[in-house]
Amino acid sequence: MILKTEGLRKTFKVGFWGREVTALEGLDLEVKQGEVFGFLGPNGAGKTTTIKMLMGLIYPTSGQAWLFGRPIGDQESKARLGFLPESPYFYDYLTGLEFLQFYGHLFGLRGVVLGKRIDELLELVGMSHARHLQLRKFSKGMLQRVGIAQALINDPELVVLDEPMSGLDPVGRKEIRDLILRLKESGKTIFFSSHILHDAEVLCDRVAIILKGRQVACGRVSGLIDEGVAHSVEVVIDGLGPEGLARLRQMADRVIVQGTQVLVVLPGRQHVGAVLEIIRGAKATLVSLTPQKGSLEDLFIREVKNKQPELREAV
Structure with a gap:
C-alpha cells in the first residue's frame, strides 16, 4: 500500500x-x-x-x-x-x-x-x-x-x-x-x-x-x-394519444412533445416494461429506447443532497 x-x-x-x-x-x-x-x-x-x-x-x-x-x-x-x-x-x-x-x-x-x-x-x-x-x-x-x-x-x-x-x-x-x-x-x-x-x-x-x-x-x-446512480432511459414514441401521454407523465422525469413524437426520460430501467405496455395499448410506434449512463457528477449531486441534513447537524 x-x-x-x-x-x-x-x-x-x-x-x-x-x-x-x-x-x-x-x-x-x-x-x-x-x-x-x-x-x-x-x-x-x-x-x-x-x-x-x-x-x-x-x-x-x-x-x-x-x-x-x-x-x-x-x-x-x-x-x-x-x-x-x-x-x-x-x-x-x-x-x-x-x-x-x-x-x-x-x-x-x-x-x-x-x-x-x-x-x-x-x-x-x-x-x-x-x-x-x-x-x-x-x-x-x-x-x-x-x-x-x-x-x-x-x-x-x-x-x-x-x-x-x-x-x-x-x-x-x-x-x-x-x-x-x-x-x-x-x-x-x-x-x-x-x-x-x-x-x-x-x-x-x-x-x-x-x-x-x-x-x-x-x-x-x-x-x-x-x-449509486440510477441509470435513466430515453424513449422516443410516435403516434401516442392523450391518454397514453397522461400515463407517461406519471412515471417520467421529463416528457417533451414534438409534433407526433414524444421524448420521454425515465428515472430508471424499472419503468421500461410499463412504458412498452402503454405503447402497445395505444398502438403507437417505438422509435428508439436508449439507456443513459450515469456520471460521477450525478453521484456527487446525489451524495450532496442525501448528506445535507446530516452535515448541517454536524456543523
Whole structure:
C-alpha cells in the first residue's frame, strides 16, 4: 500500500474565544501502487487540509497516516514523494531551466545527472521550447506543467497534486490530463485532489468524495456510479394519444412533445416494461429506447443532497 489513513481528524481553533472547528473527520483511505486516485469535493471540503497532513506540513489532531508503510513525516518516505501544492510560489525571475536546477539541487542532484533529468522532464511536460524563458512570461498552463516537472525532479514513486487543473482553460486541462495519464503509464502512483468531476471520471481508477470534512463515498469510479446512480432511459414514441401521454407523465422525469413524437426520460430501467405496455395499448410506434449512463457528477449531486441534513447537524 502506497498511502493509507485511519481515522484521520483535524480541528482548528478560530476566533477570539478559540472556537473549535472540525476540518476533517475520520478519514479512511488506501491508495494502491500504480493507480490514479482522485480526492474529490467542493471548495472548503477539507482536501487541502488532508494533503498538508499527508505531506507532514501540519499535524493531525488524531488518527494515523502512512506513506510507503512509514508514518507521515518520515524522511525516507519524503524522498520517494513528489508534490505540487494548489497555489505554488514560482520565482518568476528564473527561467524554466533555472527553476528545475534549483529544485534538483535541493534533492542533491548535480551536473550531468541533473541536466539529463531536466531534459527528460521538459520533454515529458512539453516545455523544452521554454527552457530559457523567464517564468513571469509563462501562461497559467505553462506554470502548471513546469510545476509538475518540479514535482517529478526526484523521480518519485508517488506524485501528489493539489487541484492541478484549477483555473485552467479547456486546452490547459486536457494537457494536464494527458500528462497525468502518461505518468501512470510510466508506473507512477498519482494522488490528486479536484472539484472538477469530469476530469476525475476520465482519469481515475478510484476516488474518494468528501463533504465538509467527512468522507461520503470511496471506491472504483465505475462501481460507485453503477451502485449509486440510477441509470435513466430515453424513449422516443410516435403516434401516442392523450391518454397514453397522461400515463407517461406519471412515471417520467421529463416528457417533451414534438409534433407526433414524444421524448420521454425515465428515472430508471424499472419503468421500461410499463412504458412498452402503454405503447402497445395505444398502438403507437417505438422509435428508439436508449439507456443513459450515469456520471460521477450525478453521484456527487446525489451524495450532496442525501448528506445535507446530516452535515448541517454536524456543523
